[in-house]
Amino acid sequence: MAEYQYQTRILVAVDCILFGFDGEQIQLLLIKRGFEPMKHQWSLMGGFVQPDESTDDAANRILKQLTGLEGIYLEQLHTFSSPDRDPIERTVSIAYFALIDIKQYQQQLTDQFQAAWFPMQDIPTLIFDHEQMVKMARQRLRYKAASHPVLFELLPQKFTLPVLQHLFEDVYDTQFDKGNFSRKMLSTGLLLKQTDKDKGSSKKGAFYYKLDKKNYKKNFHQLLRIVPNAHELI
Amino acid sequence: MAEYQYQTRILVAVDCILFGFDGEQIQLLLIKRGFEPMKHQWSLMGGFVQPDESTDDAANRILKQLTGLEGIYLEQLHTFSSPDRDPIERTVSIAYFALIDIKQYQQQLTDQFQAAWFPMQDIPTLIFDHEQMVKMARQRLRYKAASHPVLFELLPQKFTLPVLQHLFEDVYDTQFDKGNFSRKMLSTGLLLKQTDKDKGSSKKGAFYYKLDKKNYKKNFHQLLRIVPNAHELI
Numbered sequence: 001m002a003e004y005q006y007q008t009r010i011l012v013a014v015d016c017i018l019f020g021f022d023g024e025q026i027q028l029l030l031i032k033r034g035f036e037p038m039k040h041q042w043s044l045m046g047g048f049v050q051p052d053e054s055t056d057d058a059a060n061r062i063l064k065q066l067t068g069l070e071g072i073y074l075e076q077l078h079t080f081s082s083p084d085r086d087p088i089e090r091t092v093s094i095a096y097f098a099l100i101d102i103k104q105y106q107q108q109l110t111d112q113f114q115a116a117w118f119p120m121q122d123i124p125t126l127i128f129d130h131e132q133m134v135k136m137a138r139q140r141l142r143y144k145a146a147s148h149p150v151l152f153e154l155l156p157q158k159f160t161l162p163v164l165q166h167l168f169e170d171v172y173d174t175q176f177d178k179g180n181f182s183r184k185m186l187s188t189g190l191l192l193k194q195t196d197k198d199k200g201s202s203k204k205g206a207f208y209y210k211l212d213k214k215n216y217k218k219n220f221h222q223l224l225r226i227v228p229n230a231h232e233l234i
Numbered sequence: 235m236a237e238y239q240y241q242t243r244i245l246v247a248v249d250c251i252l253f254g255f256d257g258e259q260i261q262l263l264l265i266k267r268g269f270e271p272m273k274h275q276w277s278l279m280g281g282f283v284q285p286d287e288s289t290d291d292a293a294n295r296i297l298k299q300l301t302g303l304e305g306i307y308l309e310q311l312h313t314f315s316s317p318d319r320d321p322i323e324r325t326v327s328i329a330y331f332a333l334i335d336i337k338q339y340q341q342q343l344t345d346q347f348q349a350a351w352f353p354m355q356d357i358p359t360l361i362f363d364h365e366q367m368v369k370m371a372r373q374r375l376r377y378k379a380a381s382h383p384v385l386f387e388l389l390p391q392k393f394t395l396p397v398l399q400h401l402f403e404d405v406y407d408t409q410f411d412k413g414n415f416s417r418k419m420l421s422t423g424l425l426l427k428q429t430d431k432d433k434g435s436s437k438k439g440a441f442y443y444k445l446d447k448k449n450y451k452k453n454f455h456q457l458l459r460i461v462p463n464a465h466e467l468i
Contacts, residue, residue, distance in 0.1 A: 003269035009243030035237035081289040
């Protein structure tokens, strides 16, 4: 097969962008790279795809090998293929991302490659084009959060509006007016007001709410009225 | 660099899914594959990525080489990496897609690989996992059409509601109730009614409409109320 015979075979890698919510803010998981070049520099979890596995399987295998984490649904984000992205040899990398509840997975996390969580505003310099990958993953997260209950799934079963607002502010890197956010969120029809209050943060207390899962499909697009620059997300 | 040295290099390819609108229906561009195995069988436009180019550049180069088409914005869709997808040798393929106005590009189209347009309901059997790629591209198109003016951009400057309905029915592979569709579409605030009518299709005639580009950003999410199963798209 002549057409195949003369082709250049290329290194194929995967890189994993893992966001975690700790109850207050969204963080990014990084490791210290285990081989040259740039050994010991902060990096996404990445590695090379083996002959007998898909990129999906490689991403899961590599995440487990480097951090101990498993059972996480990794979504394919984008393939990065700039010929110069890896200074040693031309490498094409398929990036994957996920958003998890840190508390749920903290026990699995190993220290072999010094895996650590970094707040989004305090991300260190990363190798290669990993910062570009993180940037794209953040944008994808914003789009998903505007149309899926993904953020609600991270919060406890019941939550207050201030907590919900803080999470949206973290994801969209913005400040909402408190009254505006509450009013708009309540008008989406997505929330079920509970009878009890959280008296911890203020004397008056804040009512608990739950996600109305029955009506989610009908009303999810209302979230697009709340998030900033929604038309740029989708 | 030991970590690099022992890795398997892999064949990397791109495949292009090109949808075209001819004024009435959406069609898919296919070619007859030019090399073994499965030479002369219907195929997407595909080829191998060269050492000095990104996958974006490869997609554009290959589309031009196989069909003559150029100047089309190809969007990266997904990377397909099942180890068995190519029976000759393990190949990872990055799929790209686009939706074009056929009339605008018809002159560029060459016959070298017998490029031909097929209505979505009449697509022949394709090689490898190309049908899976087309299926995913159709789903992405449905999602984009529910939140971007992409379908409006294919229609003439002014159009009637029946023509708009036919196009949405083609993309979503569904039948809309005529009164329902008109009422919902008019309530989106996306259309500007014109004073003239198209008297060609019926004695009474149908009013022309234009897309309200000024208010598009504010109202685009209203399209999600019209398309079927919107919650599954996003």
